[in-house]
Amino acid sequence: MAKLLQITVVWSPEPREACELVFELPQGACVGDALAACQGLEPFAGLDATGYTLGVWGRSAVPSQLLQAYDRVELYRPLTVDPKVARRERFASQGTRGTGLFAKKRAGAKAGY
Numbered sequence: 001m002a003k004l005l006q007i008t009v010v011w012s013p014e015p016r017e018a019c020e021l022v023f024e025l026p027q028g029a030c031v032g033d034a035l036a037a038c039q040g041l042e043p044f045a046g047l048d049a050t051g052y053t054l055g056v057w058g059r060s061a062v063p064s065q066l067l068q069a070y071d072r073v074e075l076y077r078p079l080t081v082d083p084k085v086a087r088r089e090r091f092a093s094q095g096t097r098g099t100g101l102f103a104k105k106r107a108g109a110k111a112g113y
Contacts, residue, residue: 007024061073
């Protein structure tokens with residue numbers, strides 16, 4: 001009898017929303033097989049994975065990568081905002097250097113410390 005691998009596939013269709021599906025695949029299955037297995041199931045119905053980046057446990061993966069037991073296959077949406085730009089905008093909205101992160105400083109310390 002062939003050994004089965006328990007695989008988790010995770011996808012986030014919208015910000016702050018996640019769909020997770022746990023199922024079993026035969027030994028020797030790859031990331032592409034996991035995506036094909038979840039295509040017809042409810043939270044993943046109609047998902048077109050071509051525009052997504054794939055990963056296994058947070059590391060970049062390709063569809064031909066072999067899976068191990070208890071692997072977590074992740075589909076990453078493209079970024080809509082550059083994280084560096086978002087951080088700059090948050091910092092700018094805090095106001096002057098005397099507010100926000102820099103409101104409390106040690107006596108005699110340089111600005112920003």
